[in-house]
Amino acid sequence: MKAAILGISGYTGMVLLRLLSEHPDVDEIIPVSSSKAGDKILSADPGIGKAVMEKTAASDGCMVDMAHAVKRKPDVVLAALPHLASAAFCDPFYGKSVVIDLSADLRIKDHGLFMKAYKTAPPRPEILEKAAYGLCEIYEKEIKSSDVIANPGCYPTCTLLPVLPLAEKGVIQGKIITNALSGISGAGKKATIGNLYVERTENTCAYLPGQTHRHFTEIKKEISSFDSSLELYFTPHLVPLKRGMHAASAVELKSGVSAEKIDAIFAEYYSDKPFIMLKGSALPETRDVWGSNRCDIGWQVQGNMLFLFSVIDNLVKGASGQAVQNMNIRFGLKESAGLKMYGEL
């Protein structure tokens, strides 16, 4: 298989490069960087290691431009580009390669909602129309048969995986109050004062609470597609982690729904999923999934209240790892190929 990565200098591009450099089914990596075409990958990213040199022999270990990438005819294109730039940038590949877009451009089919979140119309509405929403454990069937896959955001992935089965089964009601904690890499590799080491270490804060964060819209439309009566309030926080995400949701159970019922629903949906670890009443830690593509889920019932806890590595299951998982599913590979099951110590 030949895989092109668009935008290999950002954090999600760097993780894609790492995962594919050791993926057993990928023979050639086409590393696209418009601004650095011609430069050695290893100079730009000294951590990447020798494996990438072998898989990029076709470009002599160098980054390439789009023209070169198109000529190499990749089987799959993984776009790790900024929101509102990504979908259009992929134009040369639609219809020729499978496109997996890590940006938000193809995630929200309702134009009004897209406009609300991104203050502009969706950039490629005709592509958006047919894109599968690549939340792998929920939309496997759609992913298998789609040539364009919109990779979900990290906050939506972490928040939705515990909530959607319960929404679909109709066992919860009223307001979902979610507090999510994100590692700093979620902000991307952007040189801003707010992302400096000195600003973020020994510091934590909430931001854009309730219904004001862009990802609120993405999360809400998914929940609504299963149960439109549920309300959502979503408050993200920054915590001094390099990588990692933790979501805590509180919601009321419908009358008569038992703790055992919740256990059974999770078992039904997830017990055979390689990357979901069900912990029951034990609470997950972000460290348990650091570097892996897992989502660990724990829950507790107290009276009529249900507390849900889920963790992911925001750069892996929350971005690049899930993109590889989507690639694996779409191409009929082993779902876990090239992805780690264990969390780094």
Next chain:
Amino acid sequence: MKAAILGISGYTGMVLLRLLSEHPDVDEIIPVSSSKAGDKILSADPGIGKAVMEKTAASDGCMVDMAHAVKRKPDVVLAALPHLASAAFCDPFYGKSVVIDLSADLRIKDHGLFMKAYKTAPPRPEILEKAAYGLCEIYEKEIKSSDVIANPGCYPTCTLLPVLPLAEKGVIQGKIITNALSGISGAGKKATIGNLYVERTENTCAYLPGQTHRHFTEIKKEISSFDSSLELYFTPHLVPLKRGMHAASAVELKSGVSAEKIDAIFAEYYSDKPFIMLKGSALPETRDVWGSNRCDIGWQVQGNMLFLFSVIDNLVKGASGQAVQNMNIRFGLKESAGLKMYGEL
């Protein structure tokens, strides 16, 4: 003034020592450590600095035992000792010195609730009966006239300061959903695997959610004393901070309560308080109060939902700093004497 500190080798004892070593009204510090009496403070705690040597000249810069402390007749005793040991340990001082207890022993007057949280009866019920609850901004009057002050816990301080004025004014209703994030020093200076650097850096998790944490009881009884109809669900988290605490609470406003009304309530209660910084709709960061005795509070109204955010340094306003503030209030000193107003960068 002569001040005795009981238990100077734990984190709260160490911070008390630092604050009093530069407090303008404290001339003599009596540094009590049962296990290390006779040892030099500066050897046990190399960070403490030369100021403590001057103020402990009476014991030649050494830690002392209880017998010595009693003989020095301190004006105030600050007890930084473990729960269920502290109140009894202070026996020699009741009636002679003002006692400020940083443990939970004297915080919950209802024996049933105390039993629920600590699995045993309160150790000194007769002292408990007359102890003031030292949440300075709320109970100033009681603190001024009491010789025993129960210094509140860090989670209660951070959670209650934004909630109590609203509870008293009767403008909120139903369930308060609180998610609190604590720095690791909140766990104390105990050699456990769970507190190791390698376990806690690059890691975050929730623990004892809903109504299971000990401090839930302390927080709930305070809220109930103003409005017993309010429910509380409190979920603490560990985040990789050395020091710092962040509380986010979501609650419904009663019908007809405007955002302006909330602003007015906070202004009425707190605008003249030296350590409360009202931020309106801006959200506070823990870094802003690191090392200070401040509590910064921000809030946002969305529809009928109110989101409250508050931050403290868990070792200062959440423990030792508030203890000094209690001392200042009780002895008629300047409320901010010896306490910092700024957060360390």
Next chain:
Amino acid sequence: MKAAILGISGYTGMVLLRLLSEHPDVDEIIPVSSSKAGDKILSADPGIGKAVMEKTAASDGCMVDMAHAVKRKPDVVLAALPHLASAAFCDPFYGKSVVIDLSADLRIKDHGLFMKAYKTAPPRPEILEKAAYGLCEIYEKEIKSSDVIANPGCYPTCTLLPVLPLAEKGVIQGKIITNALSGISGAGKKATIGNLYVERTENTCAYLPGQTHRHFTEIKKEISSFDSSLELYFTPHLVPLKRGMHAASAVELKSGVSAEKIDAIFAEYYSDKPFIMLKGSALPETRDVWGSNRCDIGWQVQGNMLFLFSVIDNLVKGASGQAVQNMNIRFGLKESAGLKMYGEL
């Protein structure tokens, strides 16, 4: 292949378990823990993931005791046990399995030196006598033909890899002044005050400088075996890293030795080694090798002074990864099997 891991609850045992759980040539893992035999691995170590469950099916996903391990007749035994306990603990396996000992017990053949470093005689002198020193890039030949391999320490691995080729070629002289920085996991998973998060974050210090650290002896004996005229002063430091090690050495070049000569020596020794990345005058960062089995080496000549810089992940190339590399070499597997080439972002 069947591999037994002795001591899977410490940090090096945990990393061994992770590496072997995804190693393509290991079919069965025998996870030994004397104190926890019978407990589920996944409960004790929630981060390990589902792959370990498949490879430990023989013990139903549980940890086992030594008797069980002996019965399973492992091809290789990886001992992640404390110094002075490890070599004796491996008694049942000598002569039956290949033993790779991660402790210091079999590293120093000179009894006097061993005694100096560890204050006691070596525990298994007859085994020690025939053990290969498993510094893979230097002793590949010995490793291939030995049934007992003493896996080097992290400080020796990081310090020696840049120094030994130069010592062997006789191009440096006089005093080597080494300053090494270690991540906190180097101290092991021990519940001590000194290893607490609050003690180690925002803190750095040197300890046991010059010729006082145990690993000084291990490093010095290796250097001396190539050039006994060289002196060594080695000062370790603790820095707030979870994982990672950085060594900086300053040494005089012999008269007439050019920078090009140094470049040539490194190229001769290391250009075909999969885990050595030669960076020339660029300086390596610990992040570049985080999670990988690499050692990146940079150097600069200024006048007659040579400055050497090397980085490893102390838990991988400095411990468990090198142990797997030794296993790979010894059993004729691909040297990089089951080991990562890239550093985590």
Next chain:
Amino acid sequence: MKAAILGISGYTGMVLLRLLSEHPDVDEIIPVSSSKAGDKILSADPGIGKAVMEKTAASDGCMVDMAHAVKRKPDVVLAALPHLASAAFCDPFYGKSVVIDLSADLRIKDHGLFMKAYKTAPPRPEILEKAAYGLCEIYEKEIKSSDVIANPGCYPTCTLLPVLPLAEKGVIQGKIITNALSGISGAGKKATIGNLYVERTENTCAYLPGQTHRHFTEIKKEISSFDSSLELYFTPHLVPLKRGMHAASAVELKSGVSAEKIDAIFAEYYSDKPFIMLKGSALPETRDVWGSNRCDIGWQVQGNMLFLFSVIDNLVKGASGQAVQNMNIRFGLKESAGLKMYGEL
């Protein structure tokens, strides 16, 4: 006293603001920011707290421009501005106010050396000529009588304090090999990729080793002024600290110099200095001085080698705190006024 701070939005300016906001002898702070004049300080720097509001009542809690600052006729001007901009920016104040410059502009009197380090001629040679080098413990006499004080860099302060007394007494010889570790705030509040949280946490590296760092020149000229025969090799490192600096130097003792002699020299120079803590053979930790203006020094003799260890808070004793100490000395205030003696836990 009236004190103007030039450049209050950088890290050193922010620390100056904090220190002066609680300094007992400073009544008015004139907070200069060319780009933000007219904005509220508290909005730009929410951590600063209410004390700054009282001391900036003259500008209504707002930042001011240079014209305003000149009109207020400050007694002292503390310039926290970039190298090569600072000295010229202070033009309106020379001869009217005492100027304490935290930049490098006035530190190196030898034009050739300045040119070597900064690639340009010194910007105000006539001011440079008469500026005192504000290393307080060494140049107290010059500081007392000078109206322009060049505040030393953090690396020079930390490296020089242990070395200069030994150089002056002539007890060391040959090469001084210094390895220094710096917290990330040393790089200033600049939005660069290299300073991002994700780049610097869990990462360490050396940079500009030997004789290539700018501060090498500043350190070398000071050492040479006491003993020009000493050589210096200085290798700085970045470690994941917000604040803190650690210097480790190795150097040969001259023949016949005993460990006791070294002890005696340090005692003679520093035992009466409020901010120097002599630790003998105990090794200092950066945490011990975090937030304080201290420099803690430890040392060990092994054979004819001397190992020196010193720690400071790079933003306090390494910048803003030493500037306040210089102000205190120059104006005849208590040397420790407004400066902390203890390290934050």
